[in-house]
Amino acid sequence: MPGFEFFGNEERKEVNDVLETGILMRYGFDGPRKGIWKAKELEEAITRVFGAKYAQLTSSGTTALTTALTVLNIGAGDEVIMPTFTFVASFEAVLGVGAIPVLVDVDETLTLNPDAVRAAITPRTKCIMPVHMCGSMADIDALQQICKKHQLVFLEDACQSIGATYKGKAVGTIGDAGAFSFDFVKTITCGEGGVILTNNEEVYLKCDGYTDHGHDHKGIDRGADLHPFIGQNFRISELHAAVGLAQIRKLDQFLAVQRKNQRLLRSYLEQVPELSFRVIPDAEGDSCTFLSWFLPTEAIAKAVVAEMKVQGILPGNFYWYANNWHYIKQWDHLKDIATLNNLNAEQKSALQKLRSTNFPASDAIMSRCISTAISLMWTEEQVREKGAKMAAIIKKVLSEATVHA
Numbered sequence: 001m002p003g004f005e006f007f008g009n010e011e012r013k014e015v016n017d018v019l020e021t022g023i024l025m026r027y028g029f030d031g032p033r034k035g036i037w038k039a040k041e042l043e044e045a046i047t048r049v050f051g052a053k054y055a056q057l058t059s060s061g062t063t064a065l066t067t068a069l070t071v072l073n074i075g076a077g078d079e080v081i082m083p084t085f086t087f088v089a090s091f092e093a094v095l096g097v098g099a100i101p102v103l104v105d106v107d108e109t110l111t112l113n114p115d116a117v118r119a120a121i122t123p124r125t126k127c128i129m130p131v132h133m134c135g136s137m138a139d140i141d142a143l144q145q146i147c148k149k150h151q152l153v154f155l156e157d158a159c160q161s162i163g164a165t166y167k168g169k170a171v172g173t174i175g176d177a178g179a180f181s182f183d184f185v186k187t188i189t190c191g192e193g194g195v196i197l198t199n200n201e202e203v204y205l206k207c208d209g210y211t212d213h214g215h216d217h218k219g220i221d222r223g224a225d226l227h228p229f230i231g232q233n234f235r236i237s238e239l240h241a242a243v244g245l246a247q248i249r250k251l252d253q254f255l256a257v258q259r260k261n262q263r264l265l266r267s268y269l270e271q272v273p274e275l276s277f278r279v280i281p282d283a284e285g286d287s288c289t290f291l292s293w294f295l296p297t298e299a300i301a302k303a304v305v306a307e308m309k310v311q312g313i314l315p316g317n318f319y320w321y322a323n324n325w326h327y328i329k330q331w332d333h334l335k336d337i338a339t340l341n342n343l344n345a346e347q348k349s350a351l352q353k354l355r356s357t358n359f360p361a362s363d364a365i366m367s368r369c370i371s372t373a374i375s376l377m378w379t380e381e382q383v384r385e386k387g388a389k390m391a392a393i394i395k396k397v398l399s400e401a402t403v404h405a
């Protein structure tokens with residue numbers, strides 16, 4: 001799954017190029033940097049590999065989302081529809097720009113249910129932000145149609161799905177903007193980093209300025225740049241970009257290994273008729289960082305998790321329903337409005353309501369779901385062993401459940 005598993009001399013060489021010049025910053029110092037522009041080079045590679053017109057690197061996936069929301073003019077009083085299942089960074093970004101996260105049920109795609117999205121639209125809705133979780137994608141056509149009909153911004157949180165495609169297009173490049181994360185556990189890593197993808201020049205130019213204190217990057221040197229608007233420092237460093245440059249060249253290899261390992265593992269789980277798999281709107285486009293599957297009931301899922309723990313194969317199998325970071329059930333800090341600064345009144349009242357809101361449709365899906373992370377390091381023998389062991393555990397739990405029923 002993560003690029004750090006394939007870390008080697010290629011990354012070292014790219015980082016060394018930067019260390020040789022000592023210019024760790026991505027802008028300026030034109031003379032001493034001796035033609036080394038790793039961040040620029042990585043942005044060009046990203047536009048080529050993913051087919052987006054523009055790419056703006058950032059310091060993280062979270063700052064990429066924050067930047068995208070900001071430049072798409074989403075702020076105080078605006079509602080952003082997002083799923084109940086995602087990493088906490090998605091709502092951190094929404095709250096950070098002053099907007100209101102409106103949490104909406106997921107379906108078996110493990111992200112936004114289009115019907116639930118339609119039901120959540122109000123006059124304040126400004127943006128729909130699906131999260132392409134665990135390597136695969138949302139029902140993009142359905143969500144895009146809703147955006148068109150209601151004139152909403154479509155922002156893709158594609159942080160977890162680098163390399164996934166939908167009908168031939170890279171996820172993250174389809175909406176008004178999209179974000180990838182290059183943190184340490186993502187498909188491509190920079191150590192820390194992120195990128196905003198867009199096909200809209202105006203959006204891109206604003207990202208370029210916003211992530212660098214509002215610099216217009218038009219002066220003869222940095223000191224001569226003007227500041228048409230107020231920005232932030234969300235810059236990536238040359239050292240981080242250098243790592244990403246070596247990693248992006250390996251992406252095809254990562255994806256090929258993931259696909260091979262995921263398919264083989266799946267063939268073992270397919271032998272259990274009671275088990276079903278995540279719905280993938282374009283199966284060809286799955287990046288295969290995970291294999292996500294459903295058991296018939298919550299009780300059976302919990303028993304399978306417990307048995308995997310006993311047999312020592314739980315690591316790498318994620319039961320998101322009970323996990324502290326990815327599902328609304330455990331987001332007490334959000335429901336308790338445990339912020340260090342003051343939110344605006346509209347944000348507060350929305351979060352207060354969240355405390356008494358239930359999501360039975362999401363619960364019914366997430367309580368039965370397990371995602372197996374696909375490692376790049378597995379040998380074929382290891383995948384076969386793992387698959388056989390998992391299938392045996394599931395069959396055992398299912399047969400015991402029948403006996404007890």
Ligand SMILES: *Cc1c(COP(=O)(O)O)cnc(C)c1O
Nearest residue numbers: 060061062087089159160181183
């Ligand atoms: C990792 C992740 C992010 C944030 O990325 P960072 O680079 O860690 O800030 C945002 N959304 C999702 C779904 C993620 O998995």
